Amino acid sequence: MKKLVPDVICESVFAIDLDKLKKKRILGLLVDIDNTLVPWGKPEIEEAFVAWVKRVKEEGFKICLVSNAKKERAQKIATSLGIPAVGLALKPLGRSFRRGMSLLNLAPDEVAVVGDQLFTDVLGGNRLGIHTILINPISKNELDTTKWMRRLEHRILETMVKRGLISAQHAKIRQGRD
Template identity: 30%
Template sequence: MIKWFKPTWMVESIYSITPAQLEKNNIKAVLTDLDNTLIAWNNPEATEESILWIENMKKADIPVIILSNNSDQRVKLVADHLGLDYIPRSLKPSRRGLRKAQEKLGLPKEQILMVGDQIMTDVLASNRFGVRNVLVKPILASDAWNTKFNRFIELKVMNALIQSDPNMKWGDSLDEPIR
């Protein structure tokens, strides 16, 4: 049961994930959550940091798709600014959005990585669909009202995960998988 909630990696920030780390792990495309993963949940636009990270991925020919449970209006604004494809209202932990993204990419699951800040949506959806995933620390400590309940459950799940596996630790790269 607990395995469904266990991320492949735990990395402090999406910005520390590099094309070299992706290549080393045979990852050809990245799906990323938007709120509190790529930018703060209450930021209406792309930040300098996110622009630089995306530019780096583009230079390395690594497609990035935003996969968010948020509204089309919210996601489109940021995605357009960053020049990215996006899937709004993806209903994570449903596999639907991931399936759509995989169809767009035309890549096998083994070559796709999902990055997100929530176990109950991002990690669970990835594990159900069967792609490797990275849990990142939320950019902002506060959350939108509809995330607060998930965070409460998440704390309990995280405690159980740490008890089941002492290797569950935050790192700063994809070099050491926790499983």
């Protein structure tokens, strides 16, 4: 259970407090694609998310996409953003996160994982001791298996609140949209 607890829960990538990350000496972000930067099933990244990536870079962070999407798709989006990508990541396996860190030339305590799923993004990041940021999925439109996973995530978050692992307020950010 502890490996599933995110360090931070945010409404969306736009709500991530970059100053706080700087204070934690975090220098890079490993960011999920589907339902974190791009609505599920959509081929293109929207302008607001392009602008967010640009701002993150301007703030001095390095950024790499780490996605379970096909390599080609991950690479295409990354190229349009001028950042590296690790596609077909098989998260929560650690290999892709390690690859992402090596592309950014950063250590686990210098990066944060940003993603919308407990069992891939958060679990994978926590296993490597990386700071994990869980955000709400952009779109409710998902694969049936993911929808099933959402219900499970929901119950796990409730249990985390009961055990005092996260605050009810934090859990609410996430559950408000699921």
